[in-house]
Structures are given as structure tokens and as C-alpha cells.
Amino acid sequence: MSEPQKSTAEGSPAGRIFDLATLRRLYAFIRPYQGRFYLLVLIIMLAAALAPVTPLLIRYTIDNEIAAGDYKGLSLMLASMVGVLVVQAVMQFSNTYLSGWLGQHVIRDIRVQLYHKILHLRLKFFDNTPIGRLVTRTISDVETLADVFSEGMAAIAGDILQLVLIIGVMFYTDWRLAAISLSMVPLMLISTYIFKEKIKASFNEVRTAVANLNAFVQEHITGMNIVQIFGSEKIEAEKFRAINDEHRKANIRSIWYYSIYFPVADILSAAGTGLVVWYGAREILNSEVTFGTVTAFVMFINLFFRPIRMLADRFNTLQMGIVSTDRILKLLDSDDYTQNNGSYVPEKLRGQVEFENVWFAYNDENWVLRDISFRVNEGETVAFVGATGAGKSSIINLLSRFYDINRGHIRIDGRDLHDYELGALRRNIGVVLQDVFLFSDTIENNITLGDPTISRESMIEAAKLVGVHEFIERLPGGYQYNVMERGATLSVGQRQLISFVRAMVQNPRIIVLDEATSSVDTETEELIQRAIEKLMKGRTAIVIAHRLSTIQKADNIIVVDKGHLVEQGTHEELLQREGAYANLYRMQYKEMA
Known part of the structure; x- marks a missing residue:
């Protein structure tokens, strides 16, 4: 099993902080909650405006009261300071709650849109995209956006406003002390810029490492049976250790930068405070500055340097939010989904299927189907046979529009496939695949897929038709029995039967069976064959068969070889021709002999 490939999107450098196009798109998600967003901005602005008030009150109290x-004036000033602290506490609570509330509602909406988009992507997209990367988009990248609201845009605006106000108040109070207080700012800005650039790169490495971990773990847990069958546990463990080490190194690098930056910032802040105390004490002795003014400036320095320290972190949070938003928007904007251009919803399909000069390739280069033409009349059964890779499964994928053809036409009841509303089309085509997938849920939900229009009575009727009702009733909880992930608690044959009921309960006009009996024993196959005969009555059926014994009664058998239709006819006609079908028939019975 191969290691996951790093996509260019994952390894791309972080984007600009103020990417206006991305910010505008992000604001579109905020628009339903813009009232609360503007209230949050107002609260942050007011909190910033209140920041210099406490030092000024303390200065006035020391120098006057x-x-x-x-003592009466002192009591009044103390009460005023307590009042300011209470207001600041309320604003801090409102800020924390509102930003968290807004962030959670926005990421909920984004996740819903993102998952809805993923549900409608073409199967071709999943062929080329590791599932772990989609998990990263839906979970980790979206979660990053929550921090944008709690520590991002509005918080940065509040910090900048606080810095501007404090600088203004400091110079208005005493320009000499203000100049000394800000003497460490150039060094602080330089260290902040270096930290911002380093942490930006390390954060992007962490995001890439997380995506690689998700992709690797998802793929290898899904394929754990292959790992254990071939005894590759040690090899895969080493691969995981290497990927996990990259994740560890990326995180340690970010921790290293934090470990350096914040002590440096504290030293510079302390140096600024020391200079103010040294110069202020000398000026107090010379009666040039009051004790209250020096005390206020010591507080101003703390209020000034704290936002600067936080700004670097906030800018990186915003920047990573922009990167995550950009990745999410690329997925949301992807046109790699099945276009539901049609609007035709038939009252009832007859089930006539026609392929006319159909060409198809998965990668637009290597043709899987070449100039395919055939017709299935209403109520007929047509079977496709041929070697593995001949193109049989591609035919049914095209019929359900899991993939779209490159050239030619596919028609149902004389109408082009693209004229049909996609949901209506697929509801009328019941598909039973060889590789059955069952969700970790009850048997009932795996049959109905949560469709409220399917009654319990119709579900039980379909189960009885297949012959599995009694088997299901014997399970603990009956139809409420949880089959666990991928149906692990059922046998291969039982899973196949459940999938057969799932197709039948939809009452489709066209039935597609893709090697539907190849993974079951003879007894189960006979059970399914009896159910198939009942199900196919009055319906069009398309069967991809591995066992030729199961299709001898088909109205038409089509032999596919390397994307071409090489011959077609009934079982007896094809045997008499002594062509490709006859060779396949003899080879299969020779193997069985």
C-alpha cells in the first residue's frame, strides 16, 4: 500500500492576511448573523476605548485624592474604578460568548454546505482525492474558522484601536514619558514580524501534516484486512511512524517559536517599564512629573505591549483561517459534480434503454467504452459478459449518471439522459453491486436509507420477496439490529441479500445487477435467483454476470471486450455461433468440471 501523496493545495504557502476576495466570501457566511456580528464589533470597540480609563483614574486618584x-473623593474614585472593571468584565463575557456563538453557527452552516457539496460530487472526484483530505476539509479546516471569529478579524481591529488610543493618551499625558515608553517598540515589532513569519510557515506545515495523517489513517484502517492478510503490519507501522514524526516535528517547531517569542516580548515590556520607572523617578525628584503619572505609564506599557504580543498570534490565526477558507471555497466552487440540468420527472418510466455511439474514458485519454450501441426494450432482460476490465461496470455507471459520457447519446424512453431530473432518474434505477456497503446502523435504516416515504410494511414485503425476513427477525432486535461498520456482523451473503432488499423496496422500473450473485454460496444464489425472477417481472433488467449459468434466460446477451461490443444474441444463438461467448462458456464449465 502506498503512502499518501501530498497535494499542492496542502503544501501551498499560507495566503495573504487581507485577501479581500476570500474575506468577502467569508462574510457571506456571516450575513445571516450580521446583527450579532456588528454587536460583537461594537463591544470590542467599546472595550478598547475603555482600556486607558483605569490608568487615568488611578493617576487622578493618586495625584489628587x-x-x-x-477620603470621600478616594472612595468615589474607587467606586468609579470598580464600576469600570464591572463594565469591562461584562464586555469581556459578551465578547467571548458572542464570538464563540457566531463562530459555531458559521462553521455549522459551512459544514452543512460542504457536506452537501461532497454528496453531489462525481465519483471521478473521489477516484482522485484521498478521503482523509475531505475529512480534513470538513472537520479541521472548518474548525479553524471558529478561531477566526474568536481571535481573528474583530479582535485584531479591537487590538489596533486600543494601541492607537493608548498612544494618543500617553502623548497627551506626557510626551517625554511616552517616547521613553515606546522606545522598545521597534525591537518588539521586529521580533513580532519574525515570529509571525516563522509561525505562519510552521502552522502551514502542521495543517499539511494533519491532512497526511488523516488520509493515511483512513485509507489503512479501511484496508486493514489487506494489511493483515499480507503480514504488512510492521511496514505500515513504520510508514505511520514517519508521517507521525513529520506531524510532531511541525508542532514542535511552532512550540519552539512560541517559547522564544513570548519571553522576548516580556523582556522588552519589562525593559520599557524599567526605563519609565528610572526616568519617572528622577523626574519625580525634580518635581517635573507626578507619582500618579508614572504609575499610569507603568500600566499603559502593560496595556500597550499585551495587544502587540497578541497581534502576532491573531494575525496568524486570521491567516490560517484565510488559508482554510480558501481550501474550503475551492471545494465548494468545484465544478466536478454531476450537473443536474434536467427537469423532466416522469410519472412512470417504461424502462426502454438505448445507448447510441457512446464513448467514455475515466481520464479523458484511455477509452473504456468505444462506440457502444445497443437497445433494451421495456421489460426485457439484457446481460453483459466479458473479461475483467472489458467495460461492463462502466455501462451501468453511465446509465445512473455516476459518470458522464464523452461522446454519443444515452436515452431512456426515448429521452436523453440529461433531460431527466437526477433524483428522479436514480430513484427509477435500482442498483445491486458486487461490493456491498452497509452503514454502521440498523438493518431498517440500511434498507430505507432514512427515506420517510418507505413504509415498514413495504420494507417487510420486499424482505419477504427476497426471502430474508425470517433471517432478519431471528437477529437480536430484528430490523433494529445494528450491523456495525460496513456490515461487519453479517456474512457476505447476508450483506448481499440486504442490499437486494434495499434495491427492491424502491420499486424501480429498471433493475441493474452488477455481479450481484458472485459472492454468495449456491443456496443463497438460488434464493436470490427466485427473488430476481419475481422482481424482474414487468421491469427492465440489466445484468452484469460472472456466472454464465445465471443469465441463460436473458432476452439478450452482449459480449464486451476491451470496450467494444463483439457479439450479442440469446444464449442458444451465441453458442451456435461458436464465437467469444461460446469460448467463455466452455472455459467456465471446464473450470467447474
């Missing part, structure tokens, strides 16, 4: 021994 305390110096004059006015």
Missing part, C-alpha cells in the same frame, strides 16, 4: 487626603 490621595495627595490631598480626601
